[in-house]
Amino acid sequence: MDKESIIYGKNSITEALLSGNRQINKILISKSSNSDPKIQEIITLARSRGIIFQFVPREKFLIYSELPHQGIIAQISPVKYKELDEFLEDNNGFKSIVILDGVEDPHNVGSIIRTAVCAGYDAIILPSRRNAQVNATVEKASAGAINHIAIIQVNSLSHTIEKLKKHNYWIIAADAKGKDNYFDIDYCNMNFALIMGGEETGVSRNNLNKSDFVVKIPMLRNFNSLNVSNAASAIIYESVRQKLQTTKDSV
Amino acid sequence: MDKESIIYGKNSITEALLSGNRQINKILISKSSNSDPKIQEIITLARSRGIIFQFVPREKFLIYSELPHQGIIAQISPVKYKELDEFLEDNNGFKSIVILDGVEDPHNVGSIIRTAVCAGYDAIILPSRRNAQVNATVEKASAGAINHIAIIQVNSLSHTIEKLKKHNYWIIAADAKGKDNYFDIDYCNMNFALIMGGEETGVSRNNLNKSDFVVKIPMLRNFNSLNVSNAASAIIYESVRQKLQTTKDSV
Numbered sequence: 001m002d003k004e005s006i007i008y009g010k011n012s013i014t015e016a017l018l019s020g021n022r023q024i025n026k027i028l029i030s031k032s033s034n035s036d037p038k039i040q041e042i043i044t045l046a047r048s049r050g051i052i053f054q055f056v057p058r059e060k061f062l063i064y065s066e067l068p069h070q071g072i073i074a075q076i077s078p079v080k081y082k083e084l085d086e087f088l089e090d091n092n093g094f095k096s097i098v099i100l101d102g103v104e105d106p107h108n109v110g111s112i113i114r115t116a117v118c119a120g121y122d123a124i125i126l127p128s129r130r131n132a133q134v135n136a137t138v139e140k141a142s143a144g145a146i147n148h149i150a151i152i153q154v155n156s157l158s159h160t161i162e163k164l165k166k167h168n169y170w171i172i173a174a175d176a177k178g179k180d181n182y183f184d185i186d187y188c189n190m191n192f193a194l195i196m197g198g199e200e201t202g203v204s205r206n207n208l209n210k211s212d213f214v215v216k217i218p219m220l221r222n223f224n225s226l227n228v229s230n231a232a233s234a235i236i237y238e239s240v241r242q243k244l245q246t247t248k249d250s251v
Numbered sequence: 252m253d254k255e256s257i258i259y260g261k262n263s264i265t266e267a268l269l270s271g272n273r274q275i276n277k278i279l280i281s282k283s284s285n286s287d288p289k290i291q292e293i294i295t296l297a298r299s300r301g302i303i304f305q306f307v308p309r310e311k312f313l314i315y316s317e318l319p320h321q322g323i324i325a326q327i328s329p330v331k332y333k334e335l336d337e338f339l340e341d342n343n344g345f346k347s348i349v350i351l352d353g354v355e356d357p358h359n360v361g362s363i364i365r366t367a368v369c370a371g372y373d374a375i376i377l378p379s380r381r382n383a384q385v386n387a388t389v390e391k392a393s394a395g396a397i398n399h400i401a402i403i404q405v406n407s408l409s410h411t412i413e414k415l416k417k418h419n420y421w422i423i424a425a426d427a428k429g430k431d432n433y434f435d436i437d438y439c440n441m442n443f444a445l446i447m448g449g450e451e452t453g454v455s456r457n458n459l460n461k462s463d464f465v466v467k468i469p470m471l472r473n474f475n476s477l478n479v480s481n482a483a484s485a486i487i488y489e490s491v492r493q494k495l496q497t498t499k500d501s502v
Contacts, residue, residue, distance in 0.1 A: 107358070111478045120471025141478075148474055183492040217488065218495060220371025223399055226484070227362045227392075233481035234488035237468065241434040241489065244469060 005076055005136040008069035010038040016074065017045045023077035023153075025133035027053040030061050033071025042072065050155060052129065079134045082150040084160060087123055088167050095122040095191045096239060097169070101157055101207055102198030103228055106132040110141025111229040112196065117145040119236045125152045125160060125193070161193070161210045169193050171211040173203045174235060176225055178216030185213050187239035188246050194239075196232050256327055256387040259320035261289040267325065268296040274328040274404075276384040278304040281312050284322025293323065301406060303380065330385045333401040335411060338374055339418050346373040346442045347490060348420070352408055352458055353449030354479055357383040361392020362480040363447065368396040370487045376403045376411060376444070412444070412461045420444050422462040424454045425486060427476055429467030436464050438490035439497050445490075447483050 007016055016022045027046055033039050034055060046053045064073060098116050103109050109132045113124055132138060133153070139146050154160045161171055173195040174182065195211065197203035208214055217231055226234070258267055267273045278297055284290050285306060297304045315324060349367050354360050360383045364375055383389060384404070390397050405411045412422055424446040425433065446462065448454035459465055468482055477485070 111481055114474075115477055115481045117472050117474050118468070118470050118477050143475065143478070145474060148472060181492075181495065183496065217369070218491060219369050220491060221368050221399060223365075223368050223396060224394065226366055226369050227394070227480070229478070230362055230366045230480055230484035233477070233484040237485035237489070238492065240469060240471060241432075244432065245434065 005078055006073050007076055008064065008067050008073045010036070010042065010070050010072055013072055013074045014038070014042055014045065016076070017042065017049065017051070023079070023081050024051050025075045025077050025128075025135065027051060027072065027074045028056050028060065029053060030058050030071035031055050032058050036071070039072060050128070075133070075135060077134045078136055078139045079146045079151050081134075081153045082123070084125070084152050084154060084163065087150050087152055088163070094189060095169075096187070097121065097123045097125060097164070097193040098232065098236070099157065099160070099193050099195040100124065100126045100131050101195050101203050102127075102130050102201050103196060104132055104198055106135060106137035107141040108132075108199065108227065108229040109134070110138040110146075112232045113138070113142040113149065113151070114145040115229070115233045115236050117142075117148045119240045121149065121236065123150040123152055125154055125157075127157050128153050128155050131198075157204075157207055158210070161207060164193050165210075167191070170213070171195065172213045172215060173197075173208050173211035174217070174231060175203055175208060175214050176216055178214040180213060180215050181218050182215040182235045183238050185215060187242050192239075194232075194235060196228055199228055256329055257324050258327055259315065259318050259324045261287070261293065261321050261323055264323055264325045265289070265293055265296065267327070268293065268300065268302070274330070274332050275302050276326045276328050276386065278302060278323065278325045279307050279311065280304060281309050281322035282306050283309050287322070290323060301379070326384070326386060328385045329387060329390045330397045330402050332404045333374070335376070335403050335405060335414065338401050338403055339414070345440060346420075347438070348372065348374045348376060348415070348444040349483065349487070350408065350411070350444050350446040351375065351377045351382050352446050352454050353378075353381050353452050354447060355383055355449055357386060357388035358392045359383075359450065359478070359480040360385070361389040361394075361397075363483045364389070364393040364400065364402070365396040366480070366484045366487050368393075368399045370491045372400065372487065374401040374403055376405055376408075378408050379404050379406050382449075408455075408458055409461070412458060415444050416461075418442070421464070422446065423464045423466060424448075424459050424462035425468070425482060426454055426459060426465050427467055429465040431464060431466050432469050433466040433486045434489050436466060438493050445483075445486060447479055450479055
């Protein structure tokens with residue numbers, strides 16, 4: 001958790017929860033402060049807004065010992081998330097999206113966002129659990145790209161994928177056991193969402209099953225796999241290549 | 252500097268220098284130990300072998316205070332570098348190489364090596380100065396890929412490029428101001444070396460001038476550039492796509 005992207009203390013966190021101006025990714029509560037009535041209020045508020053909170057041993061707060069944290073710290077996002085429904089209202093042209101399904105390393109999240117921005121993609125979707133949230137490390141790794149693309153945080157990827165399909169999106173999952181090579185499918189003239197899975201776990205079984213295509217990146221040597229941000233880059237830029245080369249060919 | 256990849260103390264460093272069994276990337280010498288005659292001997296040895304040494308303030312050694320370092324520490328490589336000439340002796344099939352020209356971040360170096368291995372590339376060339384060396388951080392970021400590819404350390408990239416050209420390699424540099432899109436050139440049926448430049452500086456002017464092709468990655472939004480390992484991935488996997496799709500088409 002980056003010190004730059006936290007707020008602390010009972011009052012400021014209550015205020016942030018009430019105002020809704022700050023995107024709160026997670027609230028950490030020292031176990032020893034659990035019985036505090038103000039903290040109980042915060043828990044109720046957080047629960048009503050679907051914000052994750054976690055009780056942690058007092059030792060976890062040692063690194064914040066110079067802050068008057070009162071046993072409570074909230075990790076806030078440097079980015080203002082966009083609502084999926086709002087994003088889907090814009091029907092202007094075909095859209096390209098990256099969905100992150102359990103990407104835990106904030107450096108990977110940041111550099112995937114950076115690549116998506118360079119490639120002219122329209123949105124990044126990430127789940128509110130089991131995925132690194134957009135914090136200061138992600139912001140830095142993205143070289144500021146988080147401010148150049150819609151970032152959408154959702155509670156359920158499964159529902160999100162259903163909704164995207166209803167809005168005429170093709171769902172493409174990247175998986176080492178995929179049927180097609182990623183360059184053998186067509187990314188042009190359609191809305192699509194590319195799902196990239198976590199470093200260890202890959203795309204979840206449930207989301208693989210919902211996908212229209214499961215693509216693999218061919219391995220030319222007997223070696224495990226690419227780093228997820230590099231895998232994303234290969235696929236994302238293949239979609240760019242197809243778009244630019246197709247445009248040129250048809251001129 | 253990673254603790255896992257160092258040796259320390261006057262005798263062990265002298266021995267490593269004499270035996271030549273360990274690849275020494277850099278020797279750090281505490282300024283306060285400079286006048287020690289044994290240290291002077293080490294400096295002479297290091298100089299004769301072209302190994303970089305650096306005088307650092309005593310405080311730099313504080314993190315090694317639990318080691319009996321005697322004011323001298325050598326950063327060793329976890330990998331056995333291959334000689335360029337030895338690599339070039341193997342004429343079996345077309346070769347693909349990545350040259351790193353000033354890539355400073357060991358995570359980037361590691362993940363470029365990982366991508367190159369996955370893509371079946373044959374070697375990585377890196378200069379002994381102004382580029383991250385293969386240390387434990389690189390090893391980890393490569394997910395162990397450093398053991399699956401020839402890694403060649405050279406003193407002069409300029410001479411290396413000349414030599415590669417004499418051995419029928421095409422030199423392809425990646426640069427934002429490149430003339431061609433990276434997917435508009437042909438990577439098949441030839442030896443080639445792809446030069447990736449440093450995070451801030453890019454490929455050096457001198458090496459750009461020596462290149463047969465300077466390729467760019469198109470930016471579809473007004474945003475600076477990709478992370479270097481993601482840029483490498485896009486280009487490296489384009490070469491894979493061409494090879495695999497061409498093979499398929501010609502069957």
